[in-house]
Structure formats: structure tokens, C-alpha cells
Amino acid sequence: MTRDSAGCSGEDGDVSVVYDLAAECTASDVEPDTPYLAEINGIVEYGIFVDLSDTVSGLVHESVLEGTFGVGQELVVELEEVRDNGDMAFQPVDIDLEDDEYTLEPVDHEYPLTGTDRLQANVGEQIHLEGEIVQVKQTGGPTIFHIADEDGVVPCAAFEEAGVRAYPSLEVGDVVRVTGTPENREGSVQIEVDGLSTLEGDDARDARDRLDAALEERAQPHDIEPLIEWPAFEKLRDDLREVATLLRRTVLEGRPIRVRHHADGDGMCAAVPVQLALENFIAKVHEDTNAPEHLIKRLPAKAPFYEMEDATRDLNFALEDRSRHGQQLPLLLMLDNGSTAEDVPAYETLSHYDIPIVAIDHHHPDPDAVGDLLDAHVNPYLHDEDYRITTGMLCVELARMIDPDLTDDLRHIPAVAGVSDRSKADAMGQYVELAAENGYDETRLRDVSEALDYAAFWLRYNSGDHLIEDILELSDADETRHRDLVSLLAERSRRDVDRQLDDAMDHVEHERLESGAHLYRIDVEHYAHRFTYPAPGKTTGEIHDRKITETGDPVITIGYGPDFAVLRSDGVRLDIPRMVSELEEELPGAGVSGGGHLVVGSIKFLAGKREAVIDALVEKMAAADLDEALSSAAPLEN
Amino acid sequence: MTRDSAGCSGEDGDVSVVYDLAAECTASDVEPDTPYLAEINGIVEYGIFVDLSDTVSGLVHESVLEGTFGVGQELVVELEEVRDNGDMAFQPVDIDLEDDEYTLEPVDHEYPLTGTDRLQANVGEQIHLEGEIVQVKQTGGPTIFHIADEDGVVPCAAFEEAGVRAYPSLEVGDVVRVTGTPENREGSVQIEVDGLSTLEGDDARDARDRLDAALEERAQPHDIEPLIEWPAFEKLRDDLREVATLLRRTVLEGRPIRVRHHADGDGMCAAVPVQLALENFIAKVHEDTNAPEHLIKRLPAKAPFYEMEDATRDLNFALEDRSRHGQQLPLLLMLDNGSTAEDVPAYETLSHYDIPIVAIDHHHPDPDAVGDLLDAHVNPYLHDEDYRITTGMLCVELARMIDPDLTDDLRHIPAVAGVSDRSKADAMGQYVELAAENGYDETRLRDVSEALDYAAFWLRYNSGDHLIEDILELSDADETRHRDLVSLLAERSRRDVDRQLDDAMDHVEHERLESGAHLYRIDVEHYAHRFTYPAPGKTTGEIHDRKITETGDPVITIGYGPDFAVLRSDGVRLDIPRMVSELEEELPGAGVSGGGHLVVGSIKFLAGKREAVIDALVEKMAAADLDEALSSAAPLEN
């Protein structure tokens, strides 16, 4: 508490203010030039001794005294000096308690605060701490208030009665003062609460200002040099800094984070580094050693967008965690997905809950659709760049802004991400060189990318943390195992692709379009192995690549199933999103939907209208001009 | 122990009974007019001092004594008086221990019992308690006996050796006396056991009678006024009371409850209120604060009946809980399903285990098939009523019988249930009015119903407790969020239905039957979007409704897939269950099965016989007379 509030009443002008120290006040509560109420407790030859509180007392020298005094009599004094030995001397203030008008202002003891950074050093001793409640977990025993101050978050256990909510009026978001004793408990420092009270008025405002300022400062990401110089990338740096700040702030506020990412190579190169960086930061901020496990969870998305099913499941878990553990609802971090209109239904469902959403993506965005629903949106298209800046490249820098100590481990990741997404970015050369310094030549990069693909398929929609870390050589991955594992998985992947293509190639139908482009079609339901690796999207892509090698550009490839088709094209001026829109209009009742990039995409339709849709599609493709520059570099979505 | 048993031997007539107090007996065990064996421990001028037990002793005044006595000599006395200071005076009884024939009847110390309702007040002090063992959980440390007395269930920890079963002869169902000390442990009162013994003979009989009487009384449901006056409903009230009693008794006996319900709007309106009521009652009965979480679980059923897969899974979990936690096997509560022959295989599998089954349903029942397998069966058809009394309407009253405090929260639920199941009950008006009083107009009711449908689809077969509570505005749902969420989900649902129908309507085939009815057919496999909302059943229903609006009655709609069809009809005298039976006979080898209500249902067949089955079906439909009264009000099953 400060003197401000008391000082205010001085503005009344005529009425004097006399401060009355509470019994527990100590010398540190006494300020100069301030009138205090005192009581005489002794009279000696050279003066009188006065008490200002139980422990604050001192001499008023006879030289400054006038009149006569008796023990027990009250008077007003102010500090004259504090001697070297700590003794205090006071002098009378000219206020007559009997005759003058004055206001008596009580002064509480200002407790010295012990920040969460000094708890371990104060285990077993009573301390005071001010902070904001970020989680209230009712256990069968005590109520656990997680409290964030300038330095971190600490669990504080308050016991009312077994299973009964202690301090029921206190809620998440309140700024409080805790008096209690830090103890080591199940591996964490926890404060056993002796008292807990809301700060009110100025005290609250001051504390909140102080906390906000500290949080603001701690939320600042690290100022790092990007791994490579890349002008195109520079345009996105500020956006990434903003997200880094938001994520760090989220951790500091004790809010959980849910990461959903595209279940492919670039998606994993994006999500795993950010996950590691956030786990490290959470461990730094939270006294509770289990906090990293409880506060961040990563899961691949089931579809190449945020499905209603995923969102419903995420929301359901979040509500349960709130109800069981008193956690705040999480921030949702979408990586390598989340920029398109297909994400809107899921986002809107979450929008009725306190769940901030951040998307970092390099797929063609629909900012009109998602803009209002996102708290932050990073996407190269928003800066006239494109998919060639992959999400993995972006997120490696994001991870480093959150925890720069990861830098050495991450040097090869942007190259892996780029190879996975076939990025033709001008910076790929630099990334590949960077990777080479870490021992990753192009073969190894391709192997890692292929291994990721293969592992992601078999993991289905499990996060597979350790396996992916071994493949990416992150965390504590053993290098030999990493190398062996990557070789094996990459080889398996290629063998399975070969096997698929050996069988499928005979059934690819060929047609020469008027434009001169080659058109290939394959019925992946009937002429590819189902429910195994590679899935239809990759199968189509691999056929396409072989046909380019065989025939040279221009090539269009269509892989179709009962109610879907995947499309790849090189050397032809296609605009798949526009074609899909046209088909939607031209073929009412065919249930056409889909999209993608200019020359790579997918389309869905009613099974009963397949022939009509594919015929119309081919007609459009036949009418398209050739354009050598257009290449289906970006990956297909399934 | 009471005197009854001892008193019995008095009936022998000639033989006297002398009571012999056990060493630990206290003054409270001494009853007037009862002869006790005593031993002289002192002789004074004015009489002799006798001991009846370690702590019961007193004076026999010389005035009532005859003859000579020596210390250590035994005699028979009875209570003369208890003085104000507690001293006891005895007088001799005329039984000569040496010459007379008598029976010596031992008297145990009658411990004062402390019921589970007074444990918190006796924390830290040794108490005695009698009750029935309802669960025996062997932990790595002590053995935890959950013991139910007249007032509740308390965990009692007995320690023999780490991980070793204490009192191995004691089993669930035994009536025991516990001596121990209540302690607060992990948020619950738990008794640390000093001693635990089975009651035998009369003691056991008495205790069990007392416990049974108390349980009987506590199991009684609350006497509530139904939310509305509705004569048809009255017929089912006694059945519901019986179920309420059974469920409350199940809780009092410490048996877990597994709720399985139809995964639709009415099913959730039925299951969630009952779940909340039971959780509240469990919390009241059990000292263990985690009991509600451990003792009731709700899950939607995968199929519109109780599938073998669900039953196998439920049984498997139940056996595991018994083995790991010593829990009793659960009671299975089927809601809005469970009345039909399709449930029999699953029921029969459970019937070999101690798993009572209760069904509350409003689908057309097959009481001959399920009757013997159910411990209770509530269904309007059993009282000549029908599906218009929805399960949600029934279960709201059931929930109120279990916990009437829920009443205010539940007023709108019957109307939501009715709207969800398109109930044309005469009472719908009253329910809608009741909902209106709570701010639910018809639009909002339809929105909630639509939102439930949509959420249930995306939750797949998760219970989604909090999300559903938010939609139904139950538990601690925030009203604003509830409203926003419901609007959003309802709107999404309608948009998805519109999208589906926009595409599908073009492919609906029309035919005018001779009867004048319109017949519409749609191949939902080829002309509707698959694996998304709305599923084939709802898609067909929505097409049907639109066609009624377009053309007016009479209308029949068939939505078919490779091996199934869903059927809806309005204004035609169909009897789908009979048609299915006929097809089964007329088309042997077509694998026909199915059923439903008169004018709404579904049918399955072998994929290779689709054409034959649907042709035969249409033929039957064409031959059916018109009947304006018949409307496909009830919902389709998938």
C-alpha cells in the first residue's frame, strides 16, 4: 500500500490528516514529513518515549518539546531522524488533538513482498505475495489458487474444510495478496495459505499496473537474428513477433494452449518446435513442475482444415478441464491450416467461449471469412508472398523468438519443411546450406521428409511426440537412431509408393488435350490399394511426377474416387479455385465443393454426379492455355 | 446388542438366567430388573462392594444382605439405584449360584453408535458404527471398506500390511461393526479402522433389519407434483416412482450406475437431468467427495438400440472396475431405447452377471422379448399410450423425484424433448407454456432441439457433458453463452441441411401411386454428401417434410443406401413393422430386417437384393389406403 490514498485527503485543504499506524506496523511503514498519532509510554529527563505501533517507538527530545506530558497521553509526531543503530527520533507536529480539526487515517502494515522467483529460498518461512489468480482448482482437500506475479505462477493451497471451496468470493482474474508459507510439495514449490485477500481501490490499481507492466515486459519475445537473410520473409517478422508476444503472454497468464496442425511434414516442422519452445517457457514461468504437461497439447488435425469434429472434441475437453481443474479455456493455435472459409464453422463454435484463436498458415487465405474470428493471423499471402514461405519456416523463427536456446537444434528444420512442401522459395538454397552445416545433405533432407510423411500416416491422428522428435532429431533424439529410423521409414515409404505405382500405372488413362497438354486419369478407388500408404492424394501426386519425367511438361493428372478427385497440373494455366466455383454454378445439384492452389487442389461432389463433374472439369482443362511457369509444387492435401 | 436374545431363554420357564457382563461393559450396559453375576471385591462395615465388569461396580448395602461373604466370592445382584453422582447400588437376587439351576448369558458391551451423519463432528475421536459393506477396494496400502449405514456411505481404511487384504473373510454384503477414528483425508471423511467384526446371529439380524428399514425409507422418492396436469402421463407415474426408488436404493447400496441413451435430442433431454439428479444424491449419500464421478457414467448408445459392441464394452469396464476398485457391478439404465427385441442379445450377455437393467423408453416395445430381462420397464405403450409421451418428459419427472431441487432448472426440458421428437402430445401446449415462462418461445425451443441434434452428430459417441449442459442451459450454464451457442449451432445445422437438400432435391425421383399418394425416392449414397451432417435418416426426413409442404399429403419418402432404406410416410395407412415382417417371408435370402413405428422406420437388406426389396416395398406402399390421421411425427433413427 502506498501513501497516495491517504495523501488525497490532504487536498481537502483545511482539514489536517493524522496517520494512525496499525499495531503490526514496523519502521518501514514510517515515512518522513508525515504526521503520526503517537502515545507516550515513558518520560525521562531528556525527553519522552512515544509508541506509534507495537514495534515502532522512539524518543522526542526535550529540546523540541513544550508543555507537560503524562504517560498514556496522545500527541502527533513526525519522524526527525533514524539513527545509525536504527533508533528513531520524532518531533511534535503542531496539531492539537483536542482542539484542532483533523482526520485520522489508518495505515496498514506494508508487508514486504516476496516474488515467485524467491520462493525456494524462503521455504518454511511466512512470506507475502501479490498477484493475479489465473486458475482455481478445487481438490478433495484444499482449494488451489494458481497466482501469477511479476515473476511466475505459483500454486497456493488454501484449506477451509475438506473439499470445500476456500475464499469462495475469489475468482480467476482477481488481484490478491497472499500471506503464506512456501513448501516443497510433490516436487513443486507450493504456498500454504495463511491468508488471502483481494486488493481494493488504489492498492488493486497499483498492483495491477505493476503486474501488467511486468507481464508486458516478460511477454516480449527475444530479439533474434533470423536464421537467414530473406527480404520476403522480413515482411512477416512483425506478425510473428506479435504472435510470439501473445503466446508468451498466454503462458504468463496461466492459460493453456491447444495446438492443432496439418498432419503433414510442413505441419510437424511447424508445430513441434513451437511446442518445445512453449514447454520450455512454461517450465520457466510455473513453479508447478507438471505445468508443461498440463498447459500445452499438440494434435494433428483430422482434415486439412479445422473440422467441426475436432473443434467439438477440443471444446469438450476444454470445458472438462475448466470444470475439473479450474483451468482457463485454452488459446487455440492453428498451424499450417486455419486460413480458409472451411475453418469458419469450427471457429464460430468456439467464438462463444473465451478461446482466443491464432492461425499461422501458408495456404491461400480467405481473410474476409476468418479475419474477425482470429486474434492473430500470419500468412504470406497477406503480404503478397505465397505458399513458398512454408509454415515450418515461419514457426522455426517463432519458436526461436519464444526460446532462443533452441536455435542450434532447429537449423535443419526449415529445409525439411521446404522439401516436404516442395517449396521453390528463393531462400531454399540458403536453408539447404544451413542444414548442410548440420550434416543434412539433400538426400537426408528428402529422407526425413519422406519419413515424416510415412510416420504421420501410420500414427493416424496421434501426436506421436517422441517418434516425431526422433525423426526430426529434436529434443533428446539419439543421432544414430535418428539416422537409422529415417533411412528405414524413407525406404519403406518409397517401396510402398513403388508398389502402389507398379499396380496403378497400368490403369492410368491418357488423353492428349487440344492445347497439347497430356491429361492422365486414374480411378484410385479401383486401381490403387485402399486404406494403406500412400493415400489417394500422394498416389496421384507420384503418378503426376512420373508422367512429367516420362513426357515432360505440360501434364495434368486427375486421381478420382467415388465422390472426390485430386488434381495436379504443371505447365498449364489452370486456376483450380475458379474452376471449382464455376462448376458449382454450372452443375447445380452436383454438390461440388473444394479448392486449393492454382494448379493443385481437390474437389468433392455427389457420388452420383461423378461422370458429369469430371467431364466438365476436363473440358475446362482442355480449354486452358499452356504456361510453363506454373508448377504444382505445393503438396496435395491427403 | 439388545436384551431380546437373552430374554428368549427366559421362556424356558424353570431355568433362571443370570447375565454376565463382559469386562469392557460400562454402566450403560446395566439394565434394571435384570440379574447379573457379580464378584465381591471389598467388604466394609456398611456393606460389600461388588464388581460386574472392569468398570461397573457398586455397593450392596448391609441392610439388604443376609449371610457372610468373602472377597472373591460370586453372587447375583440387580440394580437398586443409580445415585446422582453416578454411583450404583445393587441388591442381591435370590439365586444360589451353587445350588440353583440357571443359565449364564454373556452380555457384550453395547457400544454407542455414531452414524455417518455425525462423522465430521467426531473427527479425531474413536467411534463405533454398524453398516453393510458395499465396496472393498484393496489399495497398495490399506484395504478400503466402503460401509453403508442408515445415513450414508463412508470409506473405512484398515491396514494389515502394505497391499495385503485386511480382514480377508469380510465381503461385500456383510453387516459389520466398525470401531475407528474419523479423519479428514484427501477431502473426504474416512474412518481409520481400529477393529472390524461381522455381526452374528441376532445382532446381525437386528442391524440388517434396522439398515433395511432405514434404506427403504431413504430410498423413497420425493413426493412431487408433476410439472403439468396430464391424465395420460398419470398412468406412468407409479412406474416412474418405482424406478426412482430403485435408483435411490442403488445409490444407497453403493452400486454404480451406467446410463446409456439414444444419441438424439429426446435421449439427451432424458439422460442429462437424471444424471444430474443422481450425482446430487450420490454426493449427499457418500462421504467420499469423488463418489459422483466414480459412481455414475453416461454415454450415448452407438446404435438406436443396445448393441452387442456397447454391451461388451460396458461389461468389460464393469469387470475391470470390480477387479481394480472392488466396485459392485453397475445397474444399467437405458433411456429412450431398450424396449425392443434388438436389445435382447446385449441384455442376455449381461444377464449372467449381477447387473440389474432398467429401461425407460417410448419406442414401440416388445415386452415379451425384454420383459424377463428387465428389472423395471417404463414405456407408455405398456399403458395404451404412445411415443407422444417422450422419454425426456418422463425423465424430467424422474429426476425431480430423485432430487426435487432441480425443478426450476428443468421446466423447459420437456418442451425441448417434445419438439425434438415432434411429439403431437395433447400436453405439448402446456409444456410449451411452461417453457415460455422460463423465456423459451417456440423458436428458441426449435433452436435448442436443432442445436442438440447438430452437437450430438459431431460429438460422435462422446458424452460431451459440458457442451450439452450449455445447450440445455443446465448446471452452471451461462445464459448468454447458452443463447449464442444455441443460435449458432441451430443456424449451422439448418445451413448444412439446406446445402444437403439443395444438392439432393434434384435427384429425388417422383412417382404417383394409384392411391394418389406421392412417392419420393432418393439414393442417399450417390446423391447426398456422405459422412457429414445431416446423416441419411435426417436427410430423408427433411426431404419428406419439404415434399409435404410442396404437394400436401399424402406423401411417402424412401431414402436408400447400398443395404438400407429409411422410410417416412404421411397420410397413408402404412404399417412398416408388418411390411418388414412380410418382406422377410416373401423374400427369403434377402436378409431383410428392421422396424420402427407405423409410418416411420428403417429397413436393412443384403446389398445384392436392394432392387428386389425396394420394389416389393413400393408395391406394398402402392396398395396402402390413404389415411389423413397418420403422420410421421416421430424422428428417424439415424
Added chain:
Amino acid sequence: MTRDSAGCSGEDGDVSVVYDLAAECTASDVEPDTPYLAEINGIVEYGIFVDLSDTVSGLVHESVLEGTFGVGQELVVELEEVRDNGDMAFQPVDIDLEDDEYTLEPVDHEYPLTGTDRLQANVGEQIHLEGEIVQVKQTGGPTIFHIADEDGVVPCAAFEEAGVRAYPSLEVGDVVRVTGTPENREGSVQIEVDGLSTLEGDDARDARDRLDAALEERAQPHDIEPLIEWPAFEKLRDDLREVATLLRRTVLEGRPIRVRHHADGDGMCAAVPVQLALENFIAKVHEDTNAPEHLIKRLPAKAPFYEMEDATRDLNFALEDRSRHGQQLPLLLMLDNGSTAEDVPAYETLSHYDIPIVAIDHHHPDPDAVGDLLDAHVNPYLHDEDYRITTGMLCVELARMIDPDLTDDLRHIPAVAGVSDRSKADAMGQYVELAAENGYDETRLRDVSEALDYAAFWLRYNSGDHLIEDILELSDADETRHRDLVSLLAERSRRDVDRQLDDAMDHVEHERLESGAHLYRIDVEHYAHRFTYPAPGKTTGEIHDRKITETGDPVITIGYGPDFAVLRSDGVRLDIPRMVSELEEELPGAGVSGGGHLVVGSIKFLAGKREAVIDALVEKMAAADLDEALSSAAPLEN
């Protein structure tokens, strides 16, 4: 420490060795005929008192002394005698510390070791123990080292700072000496560590030798008589003993075990007994009462081989358990699967991790493919026997080698396994008799087999421990429930099969091959109920059996779906694996794969090539000679 190492330096010849007891040495460290460094601490009339360590001191009698001595002076002594009261007498050794050349050899205190078998008796008292670290689990509080000595494995809790790794240099595999206090903690004896140090040099070598020898001995399986005399089986006994040793050693080393087995009757008859035996052995070895739950897990395999998806999931869990609980990676035990080339991709993925793999199988093996990947491989074909020795028969003996106390419970299991797999082994008669002694006549055996099949289908890929134990009458299964449950499930199974066949039989196509064999074909996708019991494999098998009964041999049956066919043949000289190989070559681009036994198997192909594949297959079958001896006894795989 032993004297060996010190003794070695004696070999140097000229240089004397003087031993210097460490301060903490006690009388037990003093050996006869060994020169020790001593210090004089007192001089009396009859001799001098010398100290050899803090607690070892004694008299050197003046009669054996020459020269003069002062307190503090050092000399060399050896033990003369230990008196009855424990007093020690020494005599001087003729080594002059000032003039003679000698080597000073320090002697550490040899702590008396308390084995894990005597911990309970020493609760609360400090003990010493030597063993190998088998698991290091970092908790939020202490670090838990699981340490294996000659007698068992005990958790040892070392506390550095909350959540901080104690003794960070110690790893799994190190041999250490623990000083600490056994305490009862959560039901287990756990040692609270006072000190923990690696053994070095000779100490380590000695300890490891001792531990290895003890482990070797304890790993030895029990010497049991096989349940029946069966020469064919004898050939596999040594292989089984080797696996029993390996599994027991795995338990002793604290490594977890993951069991994957064929999800059919024989697979469960194999896996459940081994699981029970290992659980019992783990409970015996580990002080931690939760060890059986943590260290062995059984799961049915999804496919009739070890799928990449299962392997990825197993690996992922194993890595997580290592990371969270410091567990070693598990041993994988494949039962009734695992011998074929189809298992190779999964095995190779695991091969980069420390995961030993053992397979016990009776399917036709491909030892060239799997040989190098397996640590042990038991298969009758490796000994010129065949599938008639079922895996269940093998594993019952294996289970008995691990825990012979199970014998009485397991007598009927081999017969159940044999009936399940239709084994025509010559020993079936003996097994059936053995089962009969336990009350299992042939009807009951068939019922159990049928019930297993039915339960396995509905359990999908859950282990269903208790349900399966009830069906097999293992563990604590109640006999009445077992009988009722088996009857019910067997009856259900037969009823469902009948229903399936009633519908399907009309659609079976018949053809008389030139060889005179009957060929039956059924399109199980279109003419059998899908996604329900019985699945296509069993449906085809049952049709085949009925056709044999109807027409007598020879009969071939093909049940085909869109991209697969299951094959059964009796009385025809087929060689399905060869036919599949031929088709692969003759029909490039048809994606043919598959296999099985000679006359029972399955084949996969591209959906679009079904007709071509089946036509070619039938052509081969038509060309096959008849051979009465060949019967499709073994079960189909799905």
C-alpha cells in the same frame, strides 16, 4: 569388496602390502593373516592399544612387543585372536614402516548387504544393498531408482530437490550400492536413499558377476512334465524353455513386456495363460505392488499379422513410458502371429530401438524374412511339424514353465485351442481327455471356442481381460457364470451364423470343375450382412463346411469382396501360396498379394481387377488334382 584385488598386488613378489582400514571399517572387515596399519592410542603396563579404524582397536600384548612405543606412532599388526567378548588382540608384523618398502592398500568397509528378500523385516532400519538400476523415474518429488539385486527389484527414492534429478550421472544398467532405509509406502516397500554410489573396478565386476549368476539362476524356468506325452511336441520343448528363460530374465531385469496376439480363439488361449504366468512372476520379483499392472500389457493385433499401425502405436506408447516413467523399452511377444514376411516392416521399425522381439506362432513361417529380426522364434514348421501344434498348446506349456502353479487351471486350454483352430493333431485325443477330467466334454469345448470367437469380434481390439478369463474359466472365474456365459455366447454365435447363412446360401454360385471338385462362390459384399458377426472369413468357412456336408469332398469355396477373397478347399491338391505367387507374375498391375496355408488362405487385389483375378484363380483351381488327404482344417484369418 573382497581381498582378491588386494591379494593381487602380492604377486609383485618383493614389495610387501600393508592394508589400511577406512575409518568406518568394523571388526567384520578384519581378516586373519593380513598385515594392517595401526596407530597406538594408549600404552599400558601389559601392552599397547592400537586403533585400526574408528571402531576397530585392540591390544598388542607386551609379550609380543619389542622396542619402545609412543602414542600416535604407527606400526603394522595382524589379528592374533578375537576373544569371546569380542575384544581383539593383535600382534606386530615384521614390516618397518620407515625402512621397508611396502605398498599401502586401502580397505573400504565391507557393508553387510540386505537383499530385497529381507526388506520387510528391516523396515525402518538402515541397510545396504547392491544391484543394477533397471528404471529411473523422475517424479515431481524424489527420483525413483528401481534396483534389481539377486532377489528382486525394489524402488529406491532419492531426493535432491523437488523435481530435480538426483544422482544425475547414474543410468539404467549401472551397478550401484545403496545405503538407505526400507519404508512402507503406498503399499510397497520402498527404500529411502541415504547414499547411492556406482561400484567401480573389481567391486563392480564382482557385483555384476554375482548379480548375473543369480539372475541366470532365477531366470531358469521350472522343470515341468508336459501335460501329455507327445513326441512331435518334444522337438519344440527346448525352444520354449529358451523363451521361458528369456521372459523370466526380462522380468528380473525390470523390462516391460508387450504381448500382441492373433485376435482369435487359439491366440487368446496362447496369450492369456502366458499373461497370467508373467503377472504372477512379476508380483514375486517386484516389491512395487503395482508392477504387474505397469510391466505387462496384452492386446489383440488388428490384422492377422503385425501391422505398421499397431507397431507405430506400440512404439509411441513405449517411448512415452520411457520418457514419463523412465521405463526401459519393452520386449515384444508376438503370439499366434509374427512368423511371416508381412510382419517385417513393423519389426524393422522397432529394430532401431532397444526392443527385443519374440514370436511363438504356428502359421507357415518365413524364417529367411523374420529370422534376423527375432530374438527367439518358436514355430512347429521350423521342426518339420505343422499348424496342428497350435500356439495355445505351446503357450500353456510356456506358462507352466514360468509359473507351474497355474497347471491345474490350464488343463482344458490346449483342447480349447485345438478345437478353435480345428487342429487334427494326433495329440488332440489326449488333450480332449485331459479336458474331460476337468469336466469339459467336446460340446463344452466347442462352446467355449465359439464363445471366444464371438466375444473377440465384439471386443474389437480391446483386450477384455476379465470377460475372456470368464470364458476360459481362468483366474477367479465363477464356474456357474462361466458356464452360463459360454452357453449364451456360443448359442448367439451359432444363431448369427445361421442367420447369415440362411440369407447367403441362396446366392452361392455352384460350378463343377473338370476335376470333379465342386466350386462355390459367394459375393460376401453383396450377399452377406456387413459389419456384423460373422465376418467374411468365417462366413465363407461356414458355407464351405455346409457344402462339404451336403456334397462330400472335394469342395472349393471362394468368398469375395470388392478387393479381397478368402479361400477354402478340401480334397483338392491346392497350394494357395504358390497360386498367389503365380498370379502376382501373370497379372501385373492387378496388385495381387496374400497367402496362407496350402488349402486355406486369402488374397487381395485391386478392386478394378477383381474379375480377372478370380477368373485366373478359378482356372488354376480347376486344373488342380484331387487329393483326399488335404483338408482346410486351419482357421481362416478374418
